[in-house]
Amino acid sequence: MKPTLFPNRRAFLRGTAATAGGIFFPNLLLGQAGGVKKLNVAGIGGAGGKGASDIAIAGEGANVVAICDIDSNRLKDAQTKYPDAKMFTSFKEMFETMGDKIDMVTVSTPDHAHYPAAMEAIKRGKHVCVQKPLVNRIWEANQLHEAAKKKGVKTNMGNQGHTGEQIRQLKEWMNAGVVGNVKEIHVWTNRPIWPQGNAAKDIYTGKTAPKPRRKEESNEAAEGVGQAPAHVNWQQWLAQVPDHPYIPGLHPFAWRGHREFGAGAMGDMGCHIMDGPFWACELGEPYQIEAEVGELTDLSWPAWSHVICSFKHAKYGDIKLHWYEGTKDGKPMKPERPAKLEAERDFDKMRGGFLIVGDEDSILNPGDYCEALEVVGNRPKLAKFFKETPKTLERSLAPGKPQLELVKAIEQNKTAGSNFDYSVPLTKLCLFGNFGITNPGKVIKWDSATQTTDNEDANKLIKRAAVRQGWEYSADSI
Known part of the structure; x- marks a missing residue:
């Protein structure tokens, strides 16, 4: 019998976000012959690199109906892979054109x-399933969280480790007291593997171009500062950031080290490596941040x-x-x-990796x-905990695949593991660290109640100083 709870496709999908534990018909889209149809998903930044794999993973359980990317060369490749999907260089145009034909988006x-x-x-x-870190400003993280709750949409972040079995084991072991009382946590990474510090200074000022990592980047490196190559829609790449000269190499990789466009190594890898300790130890927000750094510049x-x-x-x-990142005096930064x-x-x-010390x-x-x-x-204790610790946590709907996890969460009216209730605080932890990084040698006090620090310079990182006209977003305005 054809269900009649919702009058149309759009109302049905809104119902999946609004009803928790109520009547649910998985994968049913009303009015369709046969009663079964997949979700329609679009990818923003989905034509190359990580974006291409993100939309492909979502496409394992959904129809890929649109791809938006600022690089027309990449869009040509995406069109070949998804011949029935519409291609766009502007996500605003994509939404205006596609309307209710899109149910979910990867960013x-x-x-x-x-x-x-x-x-x-x-x-x-x-x-929405948004890559990590969700944003690179604290204010934006809070607004994103509030907006998602306001609109009742389902969310996830692209930190694939949170979908795994062992992060759940870690949480269960910590709940069972595997290390006793936690005293310290050490987290380290070999990033940055892109230009940062003095190595990035000449790149960001246009004196030199980064060495291309792939053949597709060689043309960008040869163009020079000023005019973007024809296949790069630079204004759309800038998005909310006010006008900025084109810099070869920022697209598609070197932006990670730029203080305006990226969130550095802590933003890039913190949502992965700190995920386990953050969740298992229930850390919340720090009250104090401090740092020592090397080769910090105004741009990098x-x-x-x-x-x-x-x-x-x-x-x-x-x-x-x-947190330890990079290399100092030829030696990787890491704990003893x-x-x-x-x-x-x-x-x-x-x-x-990480080390939780109890x-x-x-x-x-x-x-x-x-x-x-x-x-x-x-090792005996490890074996004991593997064998005897009960599995009390719900397992992921799609291990290793957060984009597909969100597809299934929508279909089954469940909650994805790295939904914004969880991933916004995790993202913010990475951004708190950047308060210290940009103010080395200073002790920064964080006030969770007011969402501000006691340091004027650190407070400048909470919210973007300026945004392009027409790109203003807030939870109150949507």
């Missing part, structure tokens, strides 16, 4: 454009940094989280080798995605 642009793209989608009632995030975020935890008391680590283990080759034991994960947990020097 895979540079960091500075995440916010306007996601807000435009949310304003129109579209479910630094070549290396060591950030300390301090938390007051209801269960553990005071916890300090240490764990004293109990087996002698045959090569700690130097662990290029990224008063009984420590958990080590030598990887970026909470994928290789071990109790340091205590």
